[in-house]
Amino acid sequence: MNIEFLKKLCAANGVSGHEQAVVEIISQEIKGMVDDCKTDALGNLIAHKKGPGKKMMLAGHMDQIGLLISHIDKEGFLRFAPIGGFNHQNLLSQRFVFPSGLLGVVSCERLDDPKDMAIDKLYIDIGAKDKEDAMKQVKVGDVCVFANPPEENGNVFITPALDDRIGCFIMIEALKKLKKPAFDLYFVFTSQEEVGLRGAGTAAFSIEPDYGLAFDVTVSADTPKVRPLPSKMYGGAAIKLKDRSLLCHPVMIRHLEKCAEKGKIKHQYEILEMGGTDSGAIHVSRGGVPSGVISIASRHIHTSNEMCALSDIEDCIALTVAALETAIG
Amino acid sequence: MLLEKLTTACGLPGFEDEVRDIIKAELEGHVDSLKVDRIGNLVAYKKGKKNSPHVALSAHMDEVGLCVTGIEKDGTLKFESWGVDGRLLPSMHVAVGNEKLPGVVGCKPIHLQKDSERKSVYELDAMYIDIGCDSKEETEKLVNKGDFVAFVSEFTEFGDNQVKAKALDDRVGCAAIIELLKSDLPYSVTGIFCVQEEVGLRGSAMLSKSLEADLVINIEGTICADMEGVDEDKQVTNLGAGPCLSLLDMASVYQKKYLEAIVKVAEDEKIPYQYRKSGMGATDAGKYHTGGTGIPCIGIAVPCRYIHSPVSVMHKCDFENLIKLVKAFIINGAERVIGK
Numbered sequence: 001m002n003i004e005f006l007k008k009l010c011a012a013n014g015v016s017g018h019e020q021a022v023v024e025i026i027s028q029e030i031k032g033m034v035d036d037c038k039t040d041a042l043g044n045l046i047a048h049k050k051g052p053g054k055k056m057m058l059a060g061h062m063d064q065i066g067l068l069i070s071h072i073d074k075e076g077f078l079r080f081a082p083i084g085g086f087n088h089q090n091l092l093s094q095r096f097v098f099p100s101g102l103l104g105v106v107s108c109e110r111l112d113d114p115k116d117m118a119i120d121k122l123y124i125d126i127g128a129k130d131k132e133d134a135m136k137q138v139k140v141g142d143v144c145v146f147a148n149p150p151e152e153n154g155n156v157f158i159t160p161a162l163d164d165r166i167g168c169f170i171m172i173e174a175l176k177k178l179k180k181p182a183f184d185l186y187f188v189f190t191s192q193e194e195v196g197l198r199g200a201g202t203a204a205f206s207i208e209p210d211y212g213l214a215f216d217v218t219v220s221a222d223t224p225k226v227r228p229l230p231s232k233m234y235g236g237a238a239i240k241l242k243d244r245s246l247l248c249h250p251v252m253i254r255h256l257e258k259c260a261e262k263g264k265i266k267h268q269y270e271i272l273e274m275g276g277t278d279s280g281a282i283h284v285s286r287g288g289v290p291s292g293v294i295s296i297a298s299r300h301i302h303t304s305n306e307m308c309a310l311s312d313i314e315d316c317i318a319l320t321v322a323a324l325e326t327a328i329g
Numbered sequence: 330m331l332l333e334k335l336t337t338a339c340g341l342p343g344f345e346d347e348v349r350d351i352i353k354a355e356l357e358g359h360v361d362s363l364k365v366d367r368i369g370n371l372v373a374y375k376k377g378k379k380n381s382p383h384v385a386l387s388a389h390m391d392e393v394g395l396c397v398t399g400i401e402k403d404g405t406l407k408f409e410s411w412g413v414d415g416r417l418l419p420s421m422h423v424a425v426g427n428e429k430l431p432g433v434v435g436c437k438p439i440h441l442q443k444d445s446e447r448k449s450v451y452e453l454d455a456m457y458i459d460i461g462c463d464s465k466e467e468t469e470k471l472v473n474k475g476d477f478v479a480f481v482s483e484f485t486e487f488g489d490n491q492v493k494a495k496a497l498d499d500r501v502g503c504a505a506i507i508e509l510l511k512s513d514l515p516y517s518v519t520g521i522f523c524v525q526e527e528v529g530l531r532g533s534a535m536l537s538k539s540l541e542a543d544l545v546i547n548i549e550g551t552i553c554a555d556m557e558g559v560d561e562d563k564q565v566t567n568l569g570a571g572p573c574l575s576l577l578d579m580a581s582v583y584q585k586k587y588l589e590a591i592v593k594v595a596e597d598e599k600i601p602y603q604y605r606k607s608g609m610g611a612t613d614a615g616k617y618h619t620g621g622t623g624i625p626c627i628g629i630a631v632p633c634r635y636i637h638s639p640v641s642v643m644h645k646c647d648f649e650n651l652i653k654l655v656k657a658f659i660i661n662g663a664e665r666v667i668g669k
Binding site (some may be wrong): 016017019040043068071073141205206245 | 588
């Protein structure tokens with residue numbers, strides 16, 4: 001497993017709708033391993049690896065949640081609109097970074113009651129002298145992401161971009177290991193998942209796959225007072241059963257189960273109560289596409305410190321290779 | 330004035346016929362084809378000297394209002410709201426159904442209200458529409474459940490180039506597209522007039538599966554909250570400051586390269602513009618960029634104060650500058666950015 005590449009992938013700035021930096025890193029990495037590689041109108045990166053049999057579309061999303069600058073005030077402080085799902089508590093006092101490398105810190109207006117805290121009470125301070133000085137460094141419409149650098153830490157990997165560069169990484173590492181694909185494979189690195197599975201929908205429409213398989217993070221239900229759910233960090237590759245966007249197709253669930261058992265790959269099941277993933281858009285494309293998801297149980301999702309276990313990454317890669325080399329029924 | 334004709338017409342979601350007929354009559358002879366699809370969207374095509382790049386312009390014909398849900402024993406109507414703030418309704422003058430029967434939204438007179446009632450807001454079910462009938466039987470001859478109820482509001486010009494009307498959202502977009510289709514453009518252009526935007530972007534959802542265009546410019550009337558007491562960063566747009574370009578809303582993240590291209594045209598041609606400073610709301614662009622294989626979109630709008638009310642207010646210069654900017658973009662900007 002190439003941790004250095006994972007770090008590079010997670011350090012890229014790729015807010016929904018602004019995924020170009022991630023596209024460049026991935027295209028560079030997979031060049032030569034696929035038969036065709038292109039981007040579409042929504043910014044999806046679609047890589048075709050020809051193989052026998054039915055068409056399978058794999059999807060991992062390149063985009064991450066971020067903030068879009070909506071206003072610059074007289075004193076040079078920035079207001080923003082969130083792109084994707086943020087809890088305001090996870091924003092306060094965090095550092096954010098713009099594609100230019102400029103840093104900003106999130107702070108809150110003076111409040112009479114701390115309970116009044118809300119996203120629209122927060123602002124970004126880039127340390128500007130005034131509006132004019134700020135406008136030399138940043139424009140309305142610019143986007144920024146959590147600034148924490150990706151780190152390997154003991155048995156885990158920590159980065160604000162885990163969701164879902166880890167899905168992209170699992171797909172890429174599986175592609176590298178793939179010997180005899182059993183499907184005609186489309187590796188799709190999707191755009192705009194965090195704002196409503198938008199890229200996966202148009203990609204599925206143009207590919208017309210027979211099967212869909214997405215890769216994404218899911219909740220690790222082992223943190224204090226978390227609601228009980230089946231998936232946990234260190235539990236192995238997680239085979240999704242359902243979330244808010246889809247009920248995984250039994251054919252895909254059985255296929256993943258069978259591959260995991262046959263290859264003695266550590267695995268578990270997962271159900272996500274809130275949220276969805278790209279297979280949610282793929283499975284309702286055109287006439288319908290049987291779809292599943294390989295998930296990685298992660299702690300602190302949608303914060304500046306998303307965390308997953310290195311061993312689970314290995315298990316997910318192993319399960320992906322097995323699932324792509326084994327034909328379905 | 331075209332905008333007066335368009336805003337005076339009624340067109341609740343699903344009942345856009347009157348608006349569509351006006352638009353069709355306006356465009357007759359100015360475009361090469363005019364088609365109405367099965368859900369009621371009107372699509373006009375005007376051939377230019379060059380076919381590519383092909384820009385589609387889209388606006389929605391429907392407006393917010395009320396819908397009749399019941400007829401009471403005393404001949405009054407119960408209703409539900411389609412996108413209207415219930416607090417605006419008491420004493421409103423309305424038009425009911427295709428015949429546009431005059432009606433008023435009534436509630437208990439101030440003299441009879443308890444202290445607690447004076448301090449609270451009327452719930453929708455405490456209000457009713459009075460159409461001047463005294464019995465259920467009489468009303469039933471004139472009104473059916475499901476009939477639309479539209480605002481009645483005179484188109485008025487006032488102040489410095491300002492206009493007050495109902496339904497500026499989005500007749501202002503319809504009017505802009507009509508003007509653009511009537512003007513001389515070097516490229517082939519499609520003009521789209523959608524149904525049912527206000528109830529969930531439904532008309533555009535259908536069109537988005539089959540539309541062939543390189544770019545959609547979605548034209549709207551949008552929120553303008555530049556009034557006393559609203560913090561500058563929450564005003565969204567400012568009246569008279571030029572057409573508003575969308576960055577983000579709940580249905581779209583607008584692609585930067587197209588945004589930058591239209592901003593460049595505005596700056597080159599010295600046309601005022603502003604950004605729409607909010608991530609809230611949604612437009613038909615949300616469907617165009619995600620339908621089928623996806624068509625990139627630009628979102629542009631005329632700022633409208635008191636939107637979704639009978640007294641929406643816009644500045645004529647914003648409307649004129651929007652038309653000027655879209656036209657300049659089609660002529661000088663589109664080819665530079667599309668397919669690049």
